[in-house]
Amino acid sequence: xxxxxxxxxxxxxxxxxxxxxxxxxxxxxxxxxxxxxxxxxxxxxxxxxxxxxxxxxxxxxxxxxxxxxxxxxxxxxxxxxxxxxxxxxxxxxxxxxxxxxxxxxxxxxxxxxxxxxxxxxxxxxxxxxxxxxxxxxxxxxxxxxxxxxxxxxxxxxxxxxxxxxxxxxxxxxxxxxxxxxxxxxxxxxxxxxxxxxxxxxxxxxxxxxxxxxxxxxxxxxxxxxxxxxxxxxxxxxxxxxxxxxxxxxxxxxxxxxxxxxxxxxxxxxxxxxxxxxxxxxxxxxxxxxxxxxxx
Numbered sequence: 572x573x574x575x576x577x578x579x580x581x582x583x584x585x586x587x588x589x590x591x592x593x594x595x596x597x598x599x600x601x602x603x604x605x606x607x608x609x610x611x612x613x614x615x616x617x618x619x620x621x622x623x624x625x626x627x628x629x630x631x632x633x634x635x636x637x638x639x640x641x642x643x644x645x646x647x648x649x650x651x652x653x654x655x656x657x658x659x660x661x662x663x664x665x666x667x668x669x670x671x672x673x674x675x676x677x678x679x680x681x682x683x684x685x686x687x688x689x690x691x692x693x694x695x696x697x698x699x700x701x702x703x704x705x706x707x708x709x710x711x712x713x714x715x716x717x718x719x720x721x722x723x724x725x726x727x728x729x730x731x732x733x734x735x736x737x738x739x740x741x742x743x744x745x746x747x748x749x750x751x752x753x754x755x756x757x758x759x760x761x762x763x764x765x766x767x768x769x770x771x772x773x774x775x776x777x778x779x780x781x782x783x784x785x786x787x788x789x790x791x792x793x794x795x796x797x798x799x800x801x802x803x804x805x806x807x808x809x810x811x812x813x814x815x816x817x818x819x820x821x822x823x824x825x826x827x828x829x830x831x832x833x834x835x836x837x838x839x840x841x842x843x844x845x846x847x848x849x850x851x852x853x854x855x856x857x858x859x860x861x862x863x864x865x866x
Contacts, residue, residue, distance in 0.1 A: 776827060
C-alpha cells in the first residue's frame, strides 16, 4: 500500500490586523505569517473506502476534527473511492495560536493530492482549504506570506531574512471564537502594514521587532491576564521584541541569532519553550513509498 510522509509546520503571526466583520460571520484580516521549524508529522496510507484518523498523543474524534474534514472534503468533491488512514505525530501545542490544527488539515490536502493522484493546482487546493477555516489556506503555500480577505488571499513574500524565534506556550487554552467575539473596537483606528513590510525587505531585525503587531493580543491579554507574565518573562530574558501569535496563548520573541535564541530559552522557567527558525516555502513530503499495486 502506498504511503506518504509529511511535515506540518507551525506558524507565527508577525502582523495581524482585523479589518472588520463580514456578512458571512468571518472577519477580514491582514496578516504576515511565518512558517517555522516546529512541526507535526503526518503519515497517510491508502485503505479501501474509509477515512480513519489517529494520533500518538491524544484521542481524536473521527468526524469533528479538521484533518478528517479535509480528507472527507477532497474525497467528496472529487468522488474518490479510495480511503485513507491518517496518523498524526503531534508536537505543536493545541489551542495556542500556532496553527497546528489548520496546518495539519492543509498538509492532509497536500498529501492526499499526491496519494490519490488527483494533481490539483494550488489555487484549487486553497479554495478547498478556505472551506475548512480561515488559517488553512496559508498552509497550502507555507513560507512567509501576506494573508488577506478572510484568509483565502495568500501572497508569498521573500523568505529573507531568516529569523530565529523563541516560543513560549503557557498552559492556557485560548478560545479563538471568544477572542474575536470580544474584539469590540473602532475600525477607523486600524494600523497599516507598510512599515513592517519595509523592515522585512531591508532584513533589519531591530526594525522588524519594532513593527510586529497583533490586534487580537489586547483582547487575549485582558481575557487571559496570566499570559502577560509570560510576555514579560520572554522580554526580560533578552528577546528583541515579543508578541502573541494568533489568538494566543503562545508568545514568541525575536532573537538576534540561533545562539541568542538558545540563551534566551535557557533563562525561561515557565511554559513549554521552543527554539525555532523561519522556513522557506518548500515541499512538505519527506518520503513516498510504494505504489498502487502495493510494491
